[in-house]
Amino acid sequence: MPGTGTDGRIGGMTDFDVRPVTEDERRGTLDLLGRSLHTNRISDESWARYGDSWPAAHKFGAFDGTTPIGIASSFDTDIAVPGGAVLPLGAVDGIGVRADRTRRGVLTAMMAVQLEDFVARGIPLAALHASEPTIYGRFGYGSAALGKTVWLPRPAARLHDRVPAAGDVRMLTPQEALAEIPGLYRRIGLHRAGMIGRPAEWWPIAHDRLAGPTGSHVVAVHSGPDGDDGFVVYDTVDRRTLESPDEGAVLKVRELHAADPVARAALWRFLLSIDLVSGVRARYRPVDEPLAAMLADHRHARTADVEDDLWLRPVDVAAALAARAYRAADPVVLAVTDRQLPANTGHYEVTPDGTHRTDAAADLALDADTLGMLYLGQWSATALAEAGRIEVRTPGAAARADELFTTVTAPWCGTHF
Template sequence: MTDFDVRPVTDDERRSTFDLLGRSLHAQPVSDQAWSRFGSSWPAAHKFGAFDGGTPIGIASSFDTRIAVPGGGTVTLGAVDGVGVRADRTRRGVLTAMMAAQLEDFAARGIPLAALHASEPTIYGRFGYGSAALGKTLRVARPAARLDERVAAGGDVRMLTPEEAVEAVPALYERIGLHRAGMIGRPAAWWPNMHDRHAGPHGRHITAVHSGPDGDDGFVVYDTVERRSFDAPDEGAVLDVRDLHAADPVARAALWRFLLSVDLVSGVRARHRPVDEPLALLLTDHRHARTCEVEDDLWLRPVDVAAALRARTYRAADPVVLAVRDRMLPANTGHYEVGPGGARRTDAAAHLALDVDTLGMLYLGQWSATALAQAGRIEVHDPAAPDRADELFTTVTAPWCGTHF
C-alpha cells in the first residue's frame, strides 16, 4: 500500500512543484521576482506530481515539441524537462510511479518518442531511455588559436543588447531549423527560463549574431568567467559558450572567429558540442582546440516503437528483424522488420533482440548495432545481422540536440 498518489499538477501547484524540483537538485528556492519573470516556463500542462495529501513529494514534467530524425523528418517529442523526488521520500516507488504515469500519458496522446538529459545515467535505463547522442567539451587556447586563412570568411558579427537578444534569437533559431538528427524545437514556454534568464536584461550572458548575404543565420550566447587570481594575475578570462547555432559552415566559422578575436581572454570553453564539429580543422594549429570530455547528452525513449521506426529513413542493406522488449509499455513488445523501404511490424523470426532502451541508443545513429552487440545489449540470432543493421541505421552526421531542457 502506497502513502502517496500520482496525478496531474494543477495551475495552483506550479510554484510548489517548481520549488520541489529545485530542492531535489540542490538549488536555492526561486524568488518572487524571478518567478514573475520566468514562471511562464513552468506551465501545469504535462506535469505529474506525487502527493502526500496536498503536499508534493515528487514531480515529473515534460513539454511537447518536435525532434529531427535521420532522413530529415521530424516527429512529436515528449521532452522531459524536470524530474525530482523529495530527499526524504526517495526509494519508495515514487519515481517509478511518476515515470509510468508520464509514459502512459505519452502513449495515450500518440507521442512516438520521449527524450531527456539525464542528471544521473544510472536512473533512466530502467524506464526505457537510452543514451542516443553524445556531446563533447571543447577548450580552445587564446591567443594562440587562430583560424586558418583558407577558412571561408563572410558576413558580419554584431553584438546584441539584452533586449534585442530576447526579441531576436527565438525567431533566428526557428529560421536555422532542425537540420541535424536529435535537434528539437523550442516552444514559446522554453525561452523565458532557458534563454531570457541568462541573455536578457537580468542575466549576464552576451549574445552575438552573424549576418550573411540572406540575413541573420547564426548566433552565440556566452558568459565571461574571470580566471585571474592573486596567484595568477595574468590569467585571462574564459568565454563559456552556452548556445551556438548556425545555418551553415560559413556562419559557424564566423562565430568561432569572433569568439577567438575577443581580447583579454585566455580561452574559450564550449560544452555539449557535436562530437563531429570540426573546429580543430579550422585552426592553423589543431592542437590549440582540445576535446576535454565526451559525455552522454540526449537520452531517447521510443514510446510507440512502430511509429518511431517508420518516422526515420534507412540506408541500403537487406532488412533485419528486431525483437523489441518493453517492460513498461508492453504493447511495444514484438518483432519489427526494418529495411530501406521503411519499417513494419512482422511475425517473422528475429535476427536481433534488444530492450527498448537499446533501441533508443540505436535509433539516431550514435551507436552501431555491432558495438551494442559486443557490449551485450543486443542478442544476435543471425551472425550477419549486426553488419546489416549498422548500414541501415548509420548516419553520416552525428546526432546532436544542442538545446538545454
C-alpha cells in the first residue's frame, strides 16, 4: 500500500525501500533528480528561492537505508479532455534513479507505488514528458499529443494582410510578469484537449526563475476589447560569431498562449516585428497551428521537428473513457489489457452517448499505453492498428473507432513540467 513502503528485492535480499519522502528529504531527492538528469546540484540560494516548488507531497523515494537512490515525483492538477471536460490529473514531474543503481528494479518499484497512490486518491489520468520515450510504455503511458518546432526566418517571414490585426501588445517588467501571468493563464483557460492547470507550486521554478528579476526571458501580453487575452514568453540567443559578425539574434519562444486567433496572430506579428533578429524559433507548438497559412509566403514557416509533447496514462479506464466526448458513429467494444493495474483490464463499449463496461465480444484489443495514445485524438485507431498496437477482431471496427475518437483540433499540452 502507498505510504507503507515497498521492498525491492534482488537475489532474495532486500536492497532498497520505496516510501513517501519526508520534509527533511526534499532537497536531497531534488539533488538526486538533478544528477540523474546530468544537471548541477541546486545551490543554497536557488533552494531558498525555489525550494517551495519541490514539496514533499506526492513524492516517493527509493532509499538504501536513509540514502535516496531514486525519486518519483508528481503534482496534482487538471487536464482538459475532448469535449471540454476537465479531469483530475497526476502530473509526473520528476523520475530519476542514481546512476549506480539503475537496472535493478528501482524504477519499476517506484512507478508501481506511484500508480497505486493515484488509484487510492481517485485520480483517473496521469501524464508526463518523457526524457527517454522507450521507458514509459511499459508502465502504461502512451504518446498522446505531439508538438512541432517551427522556424520563421527574419525579415522574410511576415503575416499576410488579411490576418486579423486588433488590440495592443505590451512588454512586462519582470515584476509584472510574476504578478500578472498566472491569472492570465487561468483566464485563457484549458481550451484544447491536453492542456493542464498550473498549481501554485508550478510557477516559481517554471516561470518566475526565467521571467523574474534574475531571469533572461521577456514576457509580452496582448490586450483586446475585453482586456488581456494572450501572452508570449521568449528568450534571445546571440548567433554572432567571428565568421558571421552580422548574424542576428534568434528569439526562442518558450510559450505562447492566446484566448482566440486574433490574440495569437497579434503575438506572432509582434515577434516578427522585432528588429535585429534573424529568426524566431518555437518548440512544442500545436501541430495544427496554421502558421504557414498566416504568412504572406507559407514556405517561410519551416517545421524543424515533430516530437512527443505529452504522454498519458489511463489510471481509471472506465472513468477516463466516460468523461470525454465522442463523435457520431456505431459503437465499438474495446478489450483493454492493463498489466500494472489489472482492475482496468476488461471490455468497454464506446458509443456517441458514453461508455460502459460490457461482457460483449471485443472489436478491438489494445494495451493501456495504446489507449493513452488514442484517448486525446492525436492518433487514429487505423494508424495504431497498422502499427501493430491494436488488434482488429471485427472488420471495420478501426474505422468506427476513428470516427468516435477523432477530434477537430489536435491535442496539445503547452506546459513544461
